[in-house]
Amino acid sequence: MRPAPTAGVLHELVLPWYAEQQRDLPWRRPDRSPWGVLVSEVMLQQTPVARVLPVWERWMELWPAPADLAAASPGDAVREWGRLGYPRRALRLHAAATAIRDLHGGAVPDAEETLRTLPGVGDYTAAAVAAFAFGRRATVVDTNVRRVHARAVTGAALPAPSLTRAEVALATSLLPDDDAEAAVWHVAVMELGALVCTARAPRCGACPVATVCAWRLAGSPAHDGPPRRGQRWEGTDRQCRGRMVQLLREAPGPVEGERLRAVWPDEAQRDRCLDALVADGLVEPLEGDRYRLPV
DNA sequence: GAACCGTGGTC
DNA sequence: TGACCAAGGTT
Secondary structure (H helix, E strand, C coil), X not given: CCCCCCHHHHHHHHHHHHHHHCCCCHHHCCXXXXXXXHHHHHHCCCXXXXXXXXXXXXXXXXXXXXXXXXXXXXXXXXXXXXXXXXXXHHHHHHHHHHHHHHHCCCCCCCCHHHHCCCCCCCHHHHHHHHHHHHCCCCCCCCHHHHHHHHHHHHCCCCCCCCCCHHHHHHHHHHCCCCHHHHHXXXXXXXXXXXXXXXXXXXXXXXXXXXXXXXXXXXXXXXXXXXXXXXXXXXXXXXXXXXXXXXXXXXXXXXEEHHHHHCCCCCHHHHHHHHHHHHHHCCCXXXXXXXXXXXX
């Protein structure tokens, strides 16, 4: 087994590649705000770039600052979320905007620890905003970073099912000493994972790290860990909830309970989902068996 | 830690 | 064709 490539070697290979190959994404442009970065990071959670782009642009027009979103209704946030999926993210972004306005003087916090207190902001998003919006030396570990490190350094086809301390330690150890390089390092690795070192069919022929990649040098062994459990969809509560929220999103005003219940055949499941949506704050019940997005 | 939370594209 | 996957977070 060959030794894993050193941090220095990886930097020399990945950073020039990123300088050439990086995509021109609006939340990476010099004129974007920390708020724009935060919104992009939440939208990009489990959601492809191509689907996020138009919604992000629209949000920036409607709500260019946290206070603008905070002044809107949570239902507006859910409506403008469109079909990005996981609409609770829209709700949490609205709550985060309110917290930023009320607790942080209207400015997105620049400290990871403070960011982490915002609704919908976990370890990844806090580190990403600190690093990308404020140039902080944060350790950003997302699914792309984990996969690139698993292959190039550890020699495994795929990372473990859940993030380990060893992975975080590895990511931290690979952060360049130079601040300017560190500022682009994580996003460069993420870009490599998104464009080249992909989960299904990695394009090793186009990879700047291929010559030193531990996984390649080991003969690209197949994934030997536990099989990854795919989430079912047909007949799930999520499908039922999705239909109800879609109906409310596209309706001009309140919707009759009868119409809402018509989207799902199973009475017990339908009622359970509607109750859960109300409990989650995604749906607001009105007098007379009517419902709407929260105001 | 496992389960849950949407949606649509891909091979 | 359908399982897998996409810049995770919360409970």
